[in-house]
Amino acid sequence: MKQNKSTKHRPQTKPNNSKNKISGSGFFSKIEGYRDQHAHALFSSLGRMVASPFASIVTIVVLAITISLAGGFYMLVVNVQQLTGSLEDSNQISLFLKDDVSDAYAAEFADTLKQNVNVQSVTIISKEKGLQEFETYSGFGSAINALEVNPLPIVVQVLPKDTLVDEQSLIALFDELKRSAEVDQAQMDMQWVKRLQSIVAIAKRGTTLLALMLAIAVIFVTGNTIRLEVHNRRDEIVIARLVGATNSFIQRPFLYNGFWIGFVSGVMAWFIITIMMLILKQSVEKLSALYNDAFKMLFFSYSETFVLLGISCLLAVLGSCAVLQFQLRYTKLN
Amino acid sequence: MLKFEHVTKRYHETGDVLKDVTFHLQRGEIAFLTGHSGAGKSTLLKLIALIERPTRGQIILDGHSLNHIKENQIPYLRRKMGFIFQDYKLLQDRTVFDNVALPLVITGQSHHDIARRVRASLDKVGLLGKERQYPLALSGGEQQRVGIARAVVNKPPLIIADEPTGNLDPELSAEIMTLFESFQQVGVTVLIASHDLFLIKKLNHRVLTLDHGQLIAS
Ligand SMILES: Nc1ncnc2c1ncn2[C@@H]1O[C@H](COP(=O)(O)OP(=O)(O)O)[C@@H](O)[C@H]1O
Ligand SMILES: [Mg+2]
16 A cells, blocks of 8 residues: 555566557556555565564564474474484394303303304403493493492394394394393394384374474464554554455455564574574584484475475464454444 | 435434435535434445445445445445545555555556556645645645545545535635535536535535434435
């Protein structure tokens, strides 16, 4: 409704269209007008937001935090998921020997294991070496030093033959090794990979539920903001109605307002998540070094960014739309 | 052009505000609607504007009964009428240009056409050169002329004014009336609700008089 202050220079209509333009209400003129109307509503709503930033800033911050909660959990799941992916092919078996087994006996035990046709290689991690590794990587070194005896068991790591790919035979080997008299506990890495995978599956479902709740919150918060905006501009709506504005015309600036709220919130949420991930990056990379850099932190891809913004805009417009359907019907003219 | 046939309007709270009103305005006719305060003048105009619907009877505009107009067709019908109000109903945070342009903007006309027609309309009411001003910077008479420019900018065949001079002194009122007469001369039908009997008497036009909802003279 607001006019551009300076009359914009517009490109001349091509000569072959000119006969349609004579009346001033020809087809091309109509299209032009329709486009003007939309462009106008789009930018005047942005202008209005920029002109009175405090009206929308609270909403936008609340929405940005809400969206970044959902998006942040999503990124967490994505990252943990790729971690389980990179670990999937490692199926090392760790045998924790009983406490009374000596180093010499452990070496003997390892030798017998090497005879097994299904075994590729065997590594012994002595109590001392285990302690050393623990000190370097866990950060609990001083706590361990306070203990008088080394609490760690001797660990024998068994790598099954590459030919042993199916789960059945792996489990058979695992059970066989576990039954040995020297072995206290046995662990196949695959198990915790599996466990991690199921945790990720739960986390995924949880994130979906959370995202759904937060999506509803976004719809309501935007809806409420638009409701207030409609209330503030009641006079304008009434006047527009009286001069023959259709509902869709009256709705348009409010819908675009909702769109901008969603868009700006989405962009802000993107930055919030990305900055938080950058803060975490260093510690994650340290951790990753423990696993031969198996893990690289994943940030938003282009398509994920697009989807994030798209969903933000969509939800905000949806909220605005719902409120407008209701509000405009009950805005009486007298 | 505009026909009322046995129109009755009943409000739940106040009962029959208009009772069996019948009259016919010819195309290009100018008429005053008068009567005491609360006689039902505004209500009658609201029925024409489809802000309210008649309880009984029908209103025929340009040969079409308004009873059959559906809710979503109302905007298109309102574009054929120009409304003028006692309190001007201007957007205070928009310039004179934007206010006058509103009826054109909603119909989706291009900037170029809008600018041309807004200037023509402001010229007609003698406000050319005030496009950039805001309504509050204008006098009452000027604000009402902005309201009139907005009402006629899309050249409606029917102009409806509710106490257009209610807030103006006699001199300005006379000016506004002269404007209405100039629209009539180009074939526009004009219906003006007013209780300014002095002004009405001075101008020799048709007078419809309402008394407690009944048309007692037409
Ligand atoms: N929306 C409404 N609901 C109930 N009564 C109304 C409504 N609008 C007007 N009235 C009543 O209708 C009568 C006529 O009002 P109105 O048409 O405004 O009179 P006028 O414009 O001639 O002064 C008044 O008694 C008023 O109280
Ligand atoms: Mg009145």
